Amino acid sequence: xxxxxxxxxxxxxxxxxxxxxxxxxxxxxxxxSWYQQHDGGAPxxxxxxxxxxxxxxxxxxxxxSRSDSYGYLLLQELQMxxxxxxxxxxxxxxxxxxxxxxxxxxxxxxxxx
Amino acid sequence: DAGVTQSPTHLxxxxxxxxxxxxxxxxxxxxxSWYQQVLGQGPxxxxxxxxxxxxxxxxxPDRFSARQFPNYSSELNVNALLLGDSALxxxxxxxxxxxxxxxxxxxxxxxxx
Numbered sequence: 539x540x541x542x543x544x545x546x547x548x549x550x551x552x553x554x555x556x557x558x559x560x561x562x563x564x565x566x567x568x569x570x571s572w573y574q575q576h577d578g579g580a581p582x583x584x585x586x587x588x589x590x591x592x593x594x595x596x597x598x599x600x601x602x603s604r605s606d607s608y609g610y611l612l613l614q615e616l617q618m619x620x621x622x623x624x625x626x627x628x629x630x631x632x633x634x635x636x637x638x639x640x641x642x643x644x645x646x647x648x649x650x651x
Numbered sequence: 652d653a654g655v656t657q658s659p660t661h662l663x664x665x666x667x668x669x670x671x672x673x674x675x676x677x678x679x680x681x682x683x684s685w686y687q688q689v690l691g692q693g694p695x696x697x698x699x700x701x702x703x704x705x706x707x708x709x710x711x712p713d714r715f716s717a718r719q720f721p722n723y724s725s726e727l728n729v730n731a732l733l734l735g736d737s738a739l740x741x742x743x744x745x746x747x748x749x750x751x752x753x754x755x756x757x758x759x760x761x762x763x764x
Contacts (some may be wrong), residue, residue: 568751571751579753583753583754588751639696641695
């Protein structure tokens, strides 16, 4: 089956750097994505890695190692508004019809002043 | 440009009833996915539709069904509601060729009493 693992909670202070890890087990693999969700809000897309390596988008970077079935989201220069839940997600070839989206359980990030 | 829109925003039903949730994707997006999110957990994939065809199905009972219309809008139907169906139901659309990047609507909060 498919499964993703993330730490449940991470706490950091403003201005710091935090890394949120994600390991996955899937049948087939079409890339690892990251989403941010504030309380009461909808998930919003942050980053996507199809190939190994680092993708940088402003203060956020995402890394993927397909051989290790592992990725991480790196948040730099943390701001209070970054306090939210962060989800990794994969699209794989599993499921009854060949495509399936799987989200991780989420990591709740708390940024302290 | 309008984002993904969902209706209704909130819904209260009783056990055994059925419900229809609606979603309009971002203009030009032909792929629509449905998710169920229980508080404190990651979104759980229900269905994906592309060009009116079901392309992916998650591990949900047959009480859950969906369809996509020629204008790419979509409906999610749930029959014989159970208390455990209480959740936030999210719809997401993706541009063709970038199905890993999903744009979510604000969701429909369903409460089953």
